[in-house]
Amino acid sequence: MSDAAGANAPKPSSSVKLVLLGEAAVGKSSLVLRFVNNDFQENKEPTIGGKQRPQTSPYESMRKTSSSRLSLGMNNGPGMADKCSLPTRTIKFEIWDTAGQERFASLAPMYYRNAQAALVVYDVTKPSSLTKAKHWVAELQRQASPGIVIALVGNKLDLTNDGGDASAASALEAEPESADADGEEGAGEEGEEHDATPGDARKVSTREASSYADEEGLLFFETSAKTGTNVVDVFTAIANAIPESSLKTGRGGAGTGQTALGGRSADDARVNLGERNAATAKEGCAC
């Protein structure tokens, strides 16, 4: 899986910090797991919860590379090397998990710092989770960088009647690549609500959420982390929505413009403490 040539890849590549927000148990981590590993775990423990964390550990941040289709002429300045003739650019998502810090209103400012994208997740079977999602959108508008790309995502589409119908919600051309919705083996010992609910459990209409998303200028999708429906599409749409200007500065944030010292950019100032430890660093680090 690890691409040794990644470092020398000719494609322009940018790292994008993406933060996850949403009420507990709406499937934030599952969405990421689906996207990053194309995997889903039934009865997944809450991300944080003290005692045991069986299958997945909480993580500092996950990284996943995604290519977005963008025309070179539109998005790359004249300074770009001409070997970048591929009509794609590579986006490396650095996905940050709240690690449960949101539970007692204690998300640190550093969580939002220089985030270029946010995934605000709610559960289509739980109206209160949309209310919470709206709260997070407001919080992002208050705390995060002004240009942040926000995607509102209604998860657990598999619990609705249109669960198998991948194109149900999204205005985009949804591409159900893993249509084998029931392919998961029920690893859990006790049935979770997922399996227990027969028929349509939808409590939040697509129209209600999408019109809210329109008002606020958010990307909008309904997904199923369980079946994979629309999951990749969410991330692709985010990658496409991130303005080139914000990619150039990367995580440095407002790093364009020149310093008074004559055109040195903020990158010249950064010190990499890890360099000296490169030899001992774990392999497979995507940075």
Next chain:
Amino acid sequence: MESLADTKWDVIIAGTGLYQSLLALALSRSGKKVLHLDQNPHYGGSDAAFSLDEAQEWMNSVNQRPGRSPFEDAKIFTYQHPPDSPRSPPSQSDSEQSERPAGTPDLRPKLAASRAYTLSLSPYFLYTRSALISILISSKVYRQLEFVALGSWWIHTPDSPTNDTAELGATRIFHRVPGNREDVFADAHISMKSKRTLMRFLRHISKSQDEDSGETDGDLSVPFGEYLSTNFSVPDDLLHALRSLSLSQQSPQDTPASYAVPRVKRHLASIGSMGVGFGGVVSKYGGASEILQVACRASAVGGGTIALDTGISSLKDGGVTSEEEHPVEVQISSGETVRSKCVVGSVWDLPNQELPSLSTKVARSITVASSSFASLFPITTEGAPLPASTILMFPGDTLSHPQSPPVYLQVHSSDTGDCPRQQSVIYGSVAIPGSEGHTLIECAVDRLLRAEGPQAVVLWSMRYTQSGRLSTDGSSPNIHNPSPHVFSFPPSSLDLTWEDEIVDMVKQVWVKIVGDEVDHDDFMIFEDREGTTDD
């Protein structure tokens, strides 16, 4: 919201200052069930960092609740700068901003939006050879931090010959402190004779660094200046420079060689140890404030639970004879009662604590200036990173107070993330509390701005007095143990860099809590927790 009382905790940590946050991380990764509280709605306690608006709120709460924090007499000034006279008197922040005449374009330097600033109560830098850097690396916390380099040290020299050259720029009233041997040779201000004596001293202390031998070091109990003159014949004009490398905030006669020598050694040993041309780094976006937030997050990833805006109202320790597995009963500000095996905090976070007699107080200020002070940030070694922070030392005699401790200004360029481009944040400190200290800092800041030129003005400033301890006090700090299961960290350090004692203290408490369950050599050594996929 779920209840914190549902869990029986191994440890409750009160306060999210740097000590507590590092401890929370260490304990949560040692398998302890950690509840981490802070009575404030923000992270950091006395190590916090603020936007302009948050600084205003902080000032109000400091002044409304005296004795509840190590801070007092906080005051904020905003400045009006009419086009004609760039230096107008400050107005208190509660006054209205005057409107400029309609139709005239406003070219005056002005403040950006509140959130463009991250103004730190703990902007201290880290030496690259220090215990704190070591644990930030071994714990992988550094991966989520961005560091910028600390550049040159400067000594204020009001009568410097370079004043003649009519060049503008702050450096005309400063001498750069030579930070290594190459610097000494290149320095045009130092006579050949002085260079020889200085080299002898530098050689001496770097030698004993390598050998750590018992070679006689001379009498270290005398003031550092006297030590240098007696043992190495270092001329008077170099004493300030060498003193500045020790970062002593005491007056020359109160800075013993036993304090200064090991610190100058540390300075020299740090240069180049993590990259060419620098020996110190500053964590972007508010210094310690950002480090502790990353530590808290890593602690949460390790299973810790954190709740802001939740203080400890009362605490009852069952004592050593208690049969309870969780002998400490804690009432938190939400009204809930939670139980824990032990509680850790500082005097400001735990109830019923007798306030230590804090004899040490310093005056501090944070100033937003409308200049980037480009000349203060030279790259002095090829291949070195562009410095983003610099240290200016104003000896007492240069401010007409020969007996007074020096004023230190730490200037952060916008590359630190503390302020927008074309502006700087000047953090001032002097070991004289109250208005006397603030007058000295103000004088130093004013000289810096005047030397830089008319476009350099103060846009915003805050001053306050902070109690704590200085490592020059001589006594080593102790963990207080008011009852068998309660540990209290000493008041925060007022030093300008993090002394290794902070890591020692965090480790001490960690050892007391984990006991023999964990190998003590594994303190703060963690594997990466990042789920990494590349395709």
